[in-house]
């Protein structure tokens with residue numbers, strides 16, 4: 681069976697109520713086929729609730745982060761239980777900006793991910809190497825280490841609640857997109873690792889999406905790669921280009937399904 685493609689829009693700390701409302705109206709009106717591509721948008725925490733109410737069926741809303749504990753004296757944090765309480769089913773965890781700027785370790789990201797699954801929240805689990813690591817030929821070592829940290833704390837069954845987002849840090853917000861071949865090669869490394877570390881079935885079923893300067897222009901070639909199951913879009917998700925990325929994913933799904 682062909683994996684359903686997945687397109688995420690990570691708004692990061694951008695936008696305000698008026699601009700994001702207008703944007704979601706544009707997404708709502710776009711004629712996209714949610715059967716071939718799952719669409720999830722991740723606004724800043726403050727706008728989760730209004731945008732969840734606004735987004736049409738087929739467009740889900742994700743938080744960009746969450747705390748691993750259910751409640752307590754953690755000023756400024758939001759718990760996974762609170763996300764669940766307002767009806768959210770998705771969270772982004774381990775984004776490189778959380779890993780680097782907020783010093784989240786592989787273990788903490790894995791712990792948060794396990795807690796999310798336990799709470800009934802699915803996870804866009806982000807991994808990826810820095811430029812220095814790529815140039816030092818450490819890409820495989822880094823992405824397998826980050827994935828292994830997760831494999832240690834979740835069960836085989838839990839993987840159905842995970843979408844892995846491979847985001848080379850050097851390609852994020854830089855306009856420097858990985859070539860489709862570079863991205864495909866690393867996606868294959870990740871999938872092969874999951875097959876070896878978890879099971880062939882989990883490797884075959886898990887969506888691995890690419891993030892890093894994805895736009896309406898480059899998304900098609902990326903999504904057509906055999907091991908790329910969609911995209912996590914940052915900057916371009918704040919524009920109608922996001923709809924073009926979704927269309928690329930739909931087209932890629934049709935193409936991949938026809939080849940089976």
Ligand SMILES: O=C[C@H](O)COP(=O)(O)O
Nearest residue numbers: 690852853892893914915
């Ligand atoms: O989560 C999204 C990624 O950080 C990619 O961001 P970008 O598309 O602006 O490079």
